Amino acid sequence: MSPIGKAFPRKEGRKKVTGKALYVDDLSFPGMLHGVTVRSPSPRGRITKISFEGDIPWDEFTVVTAKDIPGANYVALILNDQPYLAADFVNHPEEPILLLAHRDKYLLEEARRNVRIEIEEQPAIFNLEDSLARKEIIWGEDNVFKKYLVDKGNVDEVWANADFIVEGEYETGAQEQLYIENNGAIAIANADKGVTVWGSMQCPYYVHKALVKLFDLPEEKIRIIQTETGGGFGGKEEYPSLIAGHAALLAWKSGKPVKMIYDRAEDMVATTKRHPSRTRHKTAVTKDGKLLAVEIDFVIDGGAYCTLSPVVLSRGTIHSAGPYVCPNVRIHSRAVATNVPPHGAFRGFGAPQSIFALERHMDKVARTVGLTPEEFRRRNFIHEGETTATSQVIRERVDMDQLLTRALQLSNYHEKRERFARENAESNGRFRKKRGVGFATFMHGAGFTGSGEVYLQSVVSAEATVEGVVRILAASTEIGQGTNTIFSQIASEALGLDVDLIEIVQPDTAHVPNSGPTVASRTSMVVGKLVESAVTGLKQTLIGSSLLPHEYGQSEFKRACAEYIARFGSLKTSSTYQPPPNVHWDDEKYQGDAYGAYAWAVYVAEVSFDELTYAAHVEDFVALQEVGRVLNPVLAAGQIEGGVAQAIGFTLFENVVWKDGRMANNQMTNYIIPTPVDIPPIRVYFEENPYAYGPGGAKGIGELPMDGAAPAILNALENATGVSFNEIPLLPETLMVKLL
Amino acid sequence: MRAFIPNYQLTTPASLAEALTLLESEPGVWKPFAGGTDLMVLLEAGRLAHRNYINIWGLNELRGIEATDTHVTLGALTTYTEVQTNPILRREFPMLCQAASETGGLAIQNRGTLGGNIVNASPAADSPPALLAYDAEIELVSNRGSRWLPYQGFHTGYKQMHIDPDELLARIRLPRNTAGLTHYYRKVGTRKAQAISKVCFAAVGKTGQGKLMETRIVVGSVAPIVVRCVQTEAALRGQRPDEETIAAACASLVREISPIDDIRSTAKYRLQVAKNLLADFLATLRT
Amino acid sequence: MNNRHTVEFKVNGEARSLEVFSMARLLDVLREQLQLTGTKEGCGEGECGACTVIIDGQIVNSCLVPMAQVNGCEITTIEGVAGGDQLHAVQQAFIDHGGAQCGICTPGMVLAAVDLLNRNPEPTEHDIRNGLAGNLCRCTGYMKIFESVVRAYKK
Known part of the structure; x- marks a missing residue:
């Protein structure tokens, strides 16, 4: 029986429910020191003095500054502009300047408080408007990290003849990933053996690449091991390179193992968040509701250093025009610098921002044209054979109409729309709870954008043991989303063996090949396909050597493995990424096949709005998506539910309060994420339409659920209150101001 | 943990008498420490200024x-x-x-x-x-x-x-004088559980022959201390809880509270919601 | 000033006697001195519930409990929930029904769920939501956690 589509329990589930799973802070080494970071008290300026004060035995401490860095003082990523330790100039609050290590954690904190950093401050800018206006040039020549232009048809020729032109502006705020396990790393480092780091991370090879430069060591002298990871959501994509480097620098200088674990306050104040955004839409429509031209200006705030902003911007740009067909599209997008800690990867990677704007705007256009949100979208949905904003021809069957119909039925949308309109109009002179229902229709591309996967050249290996166990070697990490279980199912399917005979090797750059980062909804679809082909290669090797018949059972497989290994020493095969046929991408013009495959979705939210407190609450949520093939229904639903909950937080609760570029509410008490009583029933439904190039037909789904909730909820709130809201997080305080 | 733990003392007395003697013998040196749900948060953040505590949890x-x-x-x-x-x-x-x-x-x-x-x-x-x-x-x-x-x-x-x-x-x-009172409590936070109040409103009231005989109205998170709104209560005594009374009460309430902007909310919101809650409370007392 | 004291207590049925600072957090002592690393730190301020343990039959946030208050207490941590190899019904349900994803909130969540079912063997959905309200999860959106709790008692 095929294991694909079955609800196999999580492979590492038992150790997680018994407390035996080992996260980085659970590890300890003899003689280990603890490390902390001393950070900039100012947003921007020159470091003039560092003094070590107080009644602290400073000679017992290992102190690392930029001068102690053996290699290059930058975090190798895209532009290499971010230093590991600021040497003489800081560009954001909480920028790392100095590192301390000591055996005694308590004394270490006392010491951290007694390092005084003096900064000669320079003018700083804290939001994207000031950056765009070049109020101060703080990065490069124009504060712009990256810009893109997508141009399809010619929008300029359309405006004059359009029946309607609809404009809108939409904003999204920063969002903290808030994985429950804070960032952390342990390092052992010396010139003789090189550098070994254990850490909580999504992408061991990103850390590897960064540490090769930081220590100027050959690749084989840097070893990165992923420990059990307590959530990532993008927050452990690029940031671990920094904390791992810091721990390693302290270990290098002290000659001792060094553990560096952030507490919540430090993790929130210093590490990456979702890029704030501002999107402007200008849309030309015919009187019967056909899109003629779409012009989008999409800007994201990248923070003080480039980090991943160009790629976040890329995904946001491509997703900004959505699952609609329009002959003329122009998207102009920019990522700009501000003096706040760098913003970074967060589930959805720019797409939730631009899709929020689009799906709010589509409701506005519909209203202007005089159509329902439903009918307007139906007139513009993309179909097989039509082209997206980047002129990608959709080659798979897409039926957004049918998805919409089903989602509206599942949510009882029409009945609610009618009933709420009636009930909301009734008044008894008291404060009411008004209700509304709204939806968003969207798509999300899986895998790296454009040629990204080709450049990555990901590799997965499979190795058999004499016991007939097949070990999967990949750098793709289990961060809660189910990598271990999904890879086991895929390998089990390809080999016809029990899932229990598949072993997933702990990601360790000394042992596993680079299967690419664990990001971009690529692990199941792209890396899973490599798992499938690697184990298929292993099977074919055995069949080719005549040790295994075409039809075989487990005992025959085990015998064949043992025999092969006895004869040849080992049995290991690898598979390298091959793009699907006919995929073309033009990086200059930003045209072509942006993604190999898209997941398609319709999300419907029912909200209540309390006139007494101005609080909005999501009462019911339907998430319907076409995802190729569902590999494991429990894990897949878990991804969707978790993403929707995170998106509800993004929409209604999660507000980063900024004060001069620093997060002022960097505590879980004051940065509000949803609790078990804040989340409505999230009803998840899948449609299956197997994708030819995904393992078992699967497409990526990890980021998808982050996209649709925010616009669906705000569309529902407009339905409830009759007022249009175009910014998130939408807190009661903002709702009140708009409604009074 | 940001505090330097060796500097802190949490001493456990055997009895209330022993605790009181300790408090008396070194005035200001010792402070009581009960369930720890507030003090430990400050300690963790390295912001617990006082050092010596008496563990009263076991008394x-x-x-x-x-x-x-x-x-x-x-x-x-x-x-x-x-x-x-x-x-x-x-x-x-x-x-x-x-x-x-x-x-x-x-x-x-x-x-x-x-x-x-x-x-x-x-x-x-x-x-x-x-x-x-x-x-x-x-x-x-x-x-x-x-x-x-x-x-x-x-x-x-x-x-x-x-x-x-x-x-x-x-x-x-x-x-135990609550018989016949209407109780109205509403805590307003950003989320439904584990929230810190942005406004907290507690009130009781009693009517007779359509008039307000007695009200006790208290609002939290709108001033440096939790406020019992005595002037508003006085203004309401003997009135009918109609629209006019409610408007007057809200105007009085505004004079008794002084909300501020902070990382959790805004003064404007706190003021408006406090008024709304008062209005809603009084509306529940209408017969 | 010597602020170290002897504190005697039981953890998962085993008697312990330790020299500790009176204000040291139970969380740190469990993890660092007793190597019971299943209890996790998520926030250090009693907000997330990852450090939940049971003291004398009640769940507490071990990050908010100073060692001076542990003297004479009986503590159950996640390591003490299963009976040897036999998982508690809640643990098994979390495995079977997707209640755990990244696993970092799981020990605290399991203890809160075990405590809930001890007090209320057949909780309603409302009871479950409120019983777990002090335990935050960022992965699951809670749906599969609720389902796991229901399956655990219906077993």
Whole structure:
């Protein structure tokens, strides 16, 4: 029986429910020191003095500054502009300047408080408007990290003849990933053996690449091991390179193992968040509701250093025009610098921002044209054979109409729309709870954008043991989303063996090949396909050597493995990424096949709005998506539910309060994420339409659920209150101001 | 953990008498430490300025809920969990039970105490509005003896209160005069559980022949201390709870509170919601 | 000033006697001195519930409990929930029904769920939501956690 589509329990589930799973802070080494970071008290300026004060035995401490860095003082990523330790100039609050290590954690904190950093401050800018206006040039020549232009048809020729032109502006705020396990790393480092780091991370090879430069060591002298990871959501994509480097620098200088674990306050104040955004839409429509031209200006705030902003911007740009067909599209997008800690990867990677704007705007256009949100979208949905904003021809069957119909039925949308309109109009002179229902229709591309996967050249290996166990070697990490279980199912399917005979090797750059980062909804679809082909290669090797018949059972497989290994020493095969046929991408013009495959979705939210407190609450949520093939229904639903909950937080609760570029509410008490009583029933439904190039037909789904909730909820709130809201997080305080 | 733990002392007395003697012998040196749900948070953040504490958690003299014909008396160490599960409190003082059930999660409710909530003196605390609306009295004990005083007036400013360095809050007493009262409690936070109040509103009221005989109105998180709105109450006495009265009451309320902008909310929001809650409370008293 | 004291207590049935700072957090002592690393730190301020343990039959946040208050107590941590190899019904349900994803909130969540079912063997959905309100999860959106709790008691 095929294991694909079955609800196999999580492979590492038992150790997680018994407390035996080992996260980085659970590890300890003899003689280990603890490390902390001393950070900039100012947003921007020159470091003039560092003094070590107080009644602290400073000679017992290992102190690392930029001068102690053996290699290059930058975090190798895209532009290499971010230093590991600021040497003489800081560009954001909480920028790392100095590192301390000591055996005694308590004394270490006392010491951290007694390092005084003096900064000669320079003018700083804290939001994207000031950056765009070049109020101060703080990065490069124009504060712009990256810009893109997508141009399809010619929008300029359309405006004059359009029946309607609809404009809108939409904003999204920063969002903290808030994985429950804070960032952390342990390092052992010396010139003789090189550098070994254990850490909580999504992408061991990103850390590897960064540490090769930081220590100027050959690749084989840097070893990165992923420990059990307590959530990532993008927050452990690029940031671990920094904390791992810091721990390693302290270990290098002290000659001792060094553990560096952030507490919540430090993790929130210093590490990456979702890029704030501002999107402007200008849309030309015919009187019967056909899109003629779409012009989008999409800007994201990248923070003080480039980090991943160009790629976040890329995904946001491509997703900004959505699952609609329009002959003329122009998207102009920019990522700009501000003096706040760098913003970074967060589930959805720019797409939730631009899709929020689009799906709010589509409701506005519909209203202007005089159509329902439903009918307007139906007139513009993309179909097989039509082209997206980047002129990608959709080659798979897409039926957004049918998805919409089903989602509206599942949510009882029409009945609610009618009933709420009636009930909301009734008044008894008291404060009411008004209700509304709204939806968003969207798509999300899986895998790296454009040629990204080709450049990555990901590799997965499979190795058999004499016991007939097949070990999967990949750098793709289990961060809660189910990598271990999904890879086991895929390998089990390809080999016809029990899932229990598949072993997933702990990601360790000394042992596993680079299967690419664990990001971009690529692990199941792209890396899973490599798992499938690697184990298929292993099977074919055995069949080719005549040790295994075409039809075989487990005992025959085990015998064949043992025999092969006895004869040849080992049995290991690898598979390298091959793009699907006919995929073309033009990086200059930003045209072509942006993604190999898209997941398609319709999300419907029912909200209540309390006139007494101005609080909005999501009462019911339907998430319907076409995802190729569902590999494991429990894990897949878990991804969707978790993403929707995170998106509800993004929409209604999660507000980063900024004060001069620093997060002022960097505590879980004051940065509000949803609790078990804040989340409505999230009803998840899948449609299956197997994708030819995904393992078992699967497409990526990890980021998808982050996209649709925010616009669906705000569309529902407009339905409830009759007022249009175009910014998130939408807190009661903002709702009140708009409604009074 | 940002605090330098070796600098802190948490000493455990064998009895209340021993605790009081310690408080008396070194005035100002020692402070009581109950369930720790507030103090440990400050400690973790490295912001707990005081160093020496008396661990009163084990003092059974400060526990227990007792009822007489006229009063219910609660030991200062009564936890939120104990408040919620007490049948008399549930029947006669439902706002206190509701406040307890909305303070933190269960693990906090098992550890957080009413006495701690009072002495911690946060204007955003959840139980003081209910206690003030129920005309609570508190008992302060020391080696000099015991004194009962009305809870109303105990807090004098932000984190300021009428307690001497040798005194300990021992008991809280509620008069059993709630029969026939309408109780109205609403805690407003950004989320439904584990929120810190942006506005907390507790009120009781009674009408006779369509007129307001008595109201007690308390609002939290809108001033340096939790505010019993005595002028508004006075203005309402004898009035019909109609639109005009409600508007006047709201105008009076605005004069009695002084909300601010902070990382949790805005002054404007707090003011408006406080008015809304008052209006809603008064509307419930309409016959 | 010597602020170290001897504290005697039981953890998962085993008697312990330790020299500790009176204000040291139970969380740190469990993890660092007793190597019971199943109890996790998520926030250090009693907000997330990852450090939940059971003291004398009640759940608490071990990050908010100073060692001076542990003397004479009986503590159950996640390591003490299963009976040897036999998982508690809640643990098994979390495995079978997707209640755990990244696993970092799981020990605290399991203890809160075990405590809930001890007090209330057949909780309603409302009871479950409120019983777990002090335990935050960022992965699951809670749906599968609720389902796991229901399956655990219906077993």
